[in-house]
Amino acid sequence: MTPVRSQERRTGEGAIPVADRRQKGGGAGRSFQKRFTSMLLLPLTVTAIFLGTTLAGADQGTVARIVGHPFIAIALFAFVALVAVHMTLGVIDIVADYVHGTVMNRLAIAGAMTYSAVVVGASGWALLKLSLGD
């Protein structure tokens, strides 16, 4: 690691970005994945919020027609799938902080992964069905 002068350390100018320090395997890898998904999620989140605003209070026919449009269905699925990855990584961090027993730790992570998989599976099925027009 390159030495950092004390002034730089204090101001943070010239700090080494976390993403550049990534390594395979351990915690830094998970940290990088979380940041990578977060960057992809920024534009998708704006899209999802715009859709939600447009569809607030709409009836089933309108929702099915708009959400069922292939481009929108793909964007929404990308949003849900990336959120699922990102939120699983986030929950693993939370579990690491608060759940200390090995068994409970693994159970909690397995539970979070199962929940995320159900969210992706259910949303994916719904979006596929809507985009194929029943």
Next chain:
Amino acid sequence: MAETSGNFRPTSPHLQIYRWSGTMAMSVAHRITGAALFVGMGLLAWWLVAAAIGPDAFATARRFLFSLPGTILVFAFSWALVHHAVGGLRHLIWESGVGMTRRNRELLAWGTLATSVAATAVIWALAYFVR
């Protein structure tokens, strides 16, 4: 310092020992909104599945989402989503090495809250008036 010998392992000072700062408050808010969004994604999945099943299932979901608890949940979800996204952007800015001075990091922290509150208000105003 009393418990550093024997079977006790030293622990780092916990939350209550620090004076609250903007960055600390937003760090806590980031984790809470993240955990809330984890739960809230189930609500989004349910809404999508209901739309895919048909008009009856969707009407049930719609009735719940328009009830008082449902509206509160959707409002909380929308703010949490905006706040977590803006907070994530703030972390990405910091990780590029920018905005780390004392003044700027507090500015970015409180700016996150101001932005998320304002953006959520605009989103709900749009949803209300456009329809």
